Amino acid sequence: MFDGEIALLAWSDYVGVTRCRGVPAESVASRMANGLGWAVAGQALTPFAGIAPNPWGPLDEVRQIPVADTVTRVDIWDDAPPFHMYLCDSQSADGSDWDCCTRAFMRRALDDLKAETGLDLLAAFEHEFTVMSDDLEFAAPFSVGAIRGVAPFASDLARALGQAGVEPETIEPEYGIQQFEVTTAPALGAASGDRAIITREVIREVARRRGLGVTFSPKPSPDGVGNGAHVHFSLVDRHGGNATFDPAGEGGASEVAAHFIAGVVRHMRALTAFVAPSPVSYLRLGPHHWSCGFASFGIQNREAAIRICPSTDPDLDRRARTYNLEFRPPDPTASPYMVIGALVRAGLEGIRERLPLPVNCDRDPADLTPAERAKLGIVPLPESLGEALDALMDDELARGWMPPTMLESYLSVKRTEIALAATLSPEQVCAEYAKAY
Numbered sequence: 001m002f003d004g005e006i007a008l009l010a011w012s013d014y015v016g017v018t019r020c021r022g023v024p025a026e027s028v029a030s031r032m033a034n035g036l037g038w039a040v041a042g043q044a045l046t047p048f049a050g051i052a053p054n055p056w057g058p059l060d061e062v063r064q065i066p067v068a069d070t071v072t073r074v075d076i077w078d079d080a081p082p083f084h085m086y087l088c089d090s091q092s093a094d095g096s097d098w099d100c101c102t103r104a105f106m107r108r109a110l111d112d113l114k115a116e117t118g119l120d121l122l123a124a125f126e127h128e129f130t131v132m133s134d135d136l137e138f139a140a141p142f143s144v145g146a147i148r149g150v151a152p153f154a155s156d157l158a159r160a161l162g163q164a165g166v167e168p169e170t171i172e173p174e175y176g177i178q179q180f181e182v183t184t185a186p187a188l189g190a191a192s193g194d195r196a197i198i199t200r201e202v203i204r205e206v207a208r209r210r211g212l213g214v215t216f217s218p219k220p221s222p223d224g225v226g227n228g229a230h231v232h233f234s235l236v237d238r239h240g241g242n243a244t245f246d247p248a249g250e251g252g253a254s255e256v257a258a259h260f261i262a263g264v265v266r267h268m269r270a271l272t273a274f275v276a277p278s279p280v281s282y283l284r285l286g287p288h289h290w291s292c293g294f295a296s297f298g299i300q301n302r303e304a305a306i307r308i309c310p311s312t313d314p315d316l317d318r319r320a321r322t323y324n325l326e327f328r329p330p331d332p333t334a335s336p337y338m339v340i341g342a343l344v345r346a347g348l349e350g351i352r353e354r355l356p357l358p359v360n361c362d363r364d365p366a367d368l369t370p371a372e373r374a375k376l377g378i379v380p381l382p383e384s385l386g387e388a389l390d391a392l393m394d395d396e397l398a399r400g401w402m403p404p405t406m407l408e409s410y411l412s413v414k415r416t417e418i419a420l421a422a423t424l425s426p427e428q429v430c431a432e433y434a435k436a437y
Helices: 025-031 040-044 102-117 144-148 151-164 190-209 255-266 268-275 316-322 336-353 370-376 385-394 404-422 426-436
Strands: 006-012 018-024 036-039 061-066 072-074 083-091 120-132 168-173 179-184 213-215 231-236 297-299 306-309 324-327
Touching: 006 025, 006 061, 006 102, 006 190, 018 025, 018 036, 018 190, 036 040, 040 404, 072 151, 072 190, 083 102, 083 190, 102 120, 102 190, 102 336, 120 190, 120 336, 144 151, 144 168, 151 168, 151 179, 151 190, 179 190, 190 213, 190 336, 213 426, 231 255, 231 336, 255 268, 255 297, 255 306, 255 324, 255 336, 268 336, 268 385, 385 404
Parallel strands: 006 083, 297 306
Antiparallel strands: 006 018, 036 061, 061 083, 072 083, 120 179, 120 213, 120 231, 168 179, 231 324, 306 324
């Protein structure tokens, strides 16, 4: 069945790149227990050719252990072998989670949420990307012409995502020229992060097969429209009910959702170091970009960093099922595992301290005066990755979300990116990240 087929054992690193090692597909079963070795210094790779200073050097390795239920196999082309991939947990030699594994970072946060509240996270990412091709004719944003101009690509994408099991919901043209968005059904717990990574890699694979370049960079050009990776999520109780919703709460938010939102807002500046983690991120993140420039909460406000997405369905049961929250700062240079893990950590802090729901901002925060923002407790988000890393280090709780070695090595990788970008113009920064992502 697998004659000549390669299965990729893959993992997501600090810079949101999916690294991998390939094995003959028929040998995967023998790899499920012990996986493959990988030099730990590989976690210090930048998105480019370099490697950041790190605590490990040439010593030691971890095992990349395939997670059986992440298997992805797409076989829709007669002229190309199947795309076959497993996502992995990184484990130390004794079988414990490696303290610098991004998937373990997410899982530990989800486990703590479950242990302390009895709740699970149900989440889905919006995947925005730009097709980089000089052969496509101009088409207006959101138009039929835009999606029909890439009809073979879009059709293959629908088939491939369906075969990958990620339950595609929309494949649509976006606001930017040659920009598109893919959404999938939400997934529970760790599967939400897995699904995000699988979706992005399937999009890239379909583009390759169709001879197209795509980039998920948050800013392919300084003056162009940015690509985000917004997260829609809700909290689920042990009966499968939406614990985020309470029709009696402000904006329909339950008490636990209010606490969660408050924790996210309080730690928002530190969160940017996890969810907007590249120098190019800050060309996208800012006022009037519909990406948010302030640590604010709103009800149906797309300039709020976290917002309630209420349903208008008159049926209460249907309204409860579709009610969700949206976290808007993330972009695709962040590992989905780091995004989910940090989001849950911040929300859990709010639940622990029973923080009250922040004041609803019913306007673009950028249109408020400084005094009005101060009255509402709204502060600006960092304007650079360096400022975001400083905000992380200034937030004692947030910097404790990562084990010490993970914090040290993560900061080193990010500071190396800052140093590399400092030698480039904004146009060059955008070009380099467009190629890398």
